[in-house]
Amino acid sequence: MxxxxxxxxxxxxxxxxxxxxxFYLSRVTNGSNVVWLIPFIYDGVAFVPQSIIGYISDKYPKINMAxxxxxxxxxxxxxFGLTKWSVFISLIIICLGNAFLHVAGAENTLKTSGGRLSPSAIFVAGGSFGVITGKVLAMSSINPLWLLIPIMTIIPFSILADMYIEKDSNTDKFNYVRECLNPYVVILIAFLVVIARGYVGYGIPTSWNKTVIQNIIFFCTMGLGKALGGILSDKIGIRKVAVGSTLLAIPFLCCGNNLMIVSIIGVMFFSMTMxxxxxxxxxxxKENPGLAFGITTIGLFLGTAPIFFIKLTMNINIILIIIVSIICSILLGYVLKGDEKK
Amino acid sequence: MKIIFDPRYITNNTVFWIYVVAMILIIIATVIFVIKEVGGKR
Structure with missing residues (x-):
């Protein structure tokens, strides 16, 4: 094999x-009078339709979503680069492109993983590194059309990834949940955990994060945490990592407002449950990995949507981090099976 | 990117309301798909 x-x-x-x-978002929002609306629409149109696209991909796997x-x-x-059309046209199209590619990544990494979490965790981690690279690149005077070159390199990479999908590739080996539980309850718990952690993620006190370099460190640590969550789950067990990382993150997140090193340790633990x-x-x-992925992205959207409307004080955010993390770790511990030695 | 919320964008913006309705419809469709898939296996 x-x-x-x-x-x-x-x-x-x-x-x-x-x-x-x-890169696109940073450029279109720079000096725009619709700076609030554009990121909000981006979050929704890029995240929410992934459930529908994922469901279609589950039912018709021959459609090449990538x-x-x-x-x-x-x-x-x-x-965006050649016309003066309304920003909303290119915005909606780039969001849908993002959604299709995310679904392709989730389907591919889940179906070929043989029940392991690390491939999908490594796939998810790539996003954090891309977010900060795109933001930094947008500060330069580079013409947006140059980005067509890296975008086109996606095609050979996705063709290569598709070669790993075999006729019997599926997600049947994913058995992380206790069998006795009602599936609707499990879905609801996982969904609520994603929403809660999506919201809390924006409330992490990071007064230390002022420079570009510090911002790069922040996003890279987040990416590292996402990847480590999957890799460690495969090595030492998903339940230990889920409960342990959620609880361990609390002191580091709450005490790291002015201490970068303490804060990023917390961010790394916090990102592991992704x-x-x-x-x-x-x-x-099991038969709908695309739909499963789409549920998590809807949860992320619903979790992050309030930040566009509400701004809480740091103390309330710290209290929320503690309460939400404890509740999430209890729920994850309840849903997940005990770890077997691998 | 600095996010500046202004309630006028909500009340006067057609794009915003089309967007909200579309998101709600997609979420309802997702719930139906989940019920169909999970219910079908029980």
């Missing part, structure tokens, strides 16, 4: 997708 590198291939694809999206996504991103950049909730949902929706 050939070594599965789909996680690494989709790490690169996700990295490029987020560079393209955050190719559709890449074409949409290219069209969006051509409109792929774990996906593993929980895939364990229930």
């Amino acid at each position: 050939k070594k599965n590198i789909t996680g690494i291939l989709y790490f690169y694809i996700h990295f490029i997708v987020e560079i393209a999206c955050f 190719f559709i996504g890449t074409i949409l991103m290219i069209i969006s950049y051509l409109i 792929s774990i909730t996906l593993g929980i949902l895939t364990s229930i929706l």
Whole structure:
């Protein structure tokens, strides 16, 4: 059996997708009078339709979602770079391109993983590195059309990743959830955990984060945490990592407002559950990994949406981090099976 | 990117309301798909 590198291939694809999206977002919002609306629409149109696209991908696996996504991103950049059309046209198209490519990554890494979490965790991690690279790149005077080159490199990488999908590739080996539980309850718990942690993620006190370098360190640590969550789950057990990382993050997040090193340790632990909730949902929706992934992205959208309307004080955020983390660790410990030695 | 919320964008913006309705419809469709898939296996 050939070594599965789909996680690494989709790490690169996700990295490029987020560079393209955050370069675009940073450029269109710079000096715009609709600065609030554009990121809000981006979050919704890029995250929410992934459930529908994922469901279609589950039902019709022959549709090449990565190719559709890449074409949409290219069209969006051509409109953005060459025309004076309304920003909302290129915005909607780039969001949909992002959504198609995310679904392709989730389907591919979950189906070829043989029940392991690390490939999808490595795929998810690529996004954090891409977000900060796109933001930094947007500060330069580079013409947006140059980004078409990295976007086009997605095609050979996705073709290579597709070669790992075999006729019997599926997610049947995902069995992380206790069998006795009602599947609707499990889905609801995983969904609530994603929403809660999505919201709390924006409330992490990071007064230390002032320079570009510190921002790069912040996003890279987040990416590292996401990848480590999956890799450690495969090595030492998903339940230990889920409960342990959620609880360990609390003191570091709460005491790291002015101390970068303390804070980023907390951010790393905090990011580890990202792929774990996906593993929980895939364990229930074994025939629908695309739909399972889409549920997590809807949760992320609903979790982050309030930040566009409400701003809480740091003390309230710290209290929320403590309460939400404890509740999430209890719920994750309740839902997940005891770890077996691998 | 600095996010500046202004309530006028909500009340006067057609794009915003089309967007909100579309998001709600997609979430409802997702719930239906989940019920169909999970219910079908029980």
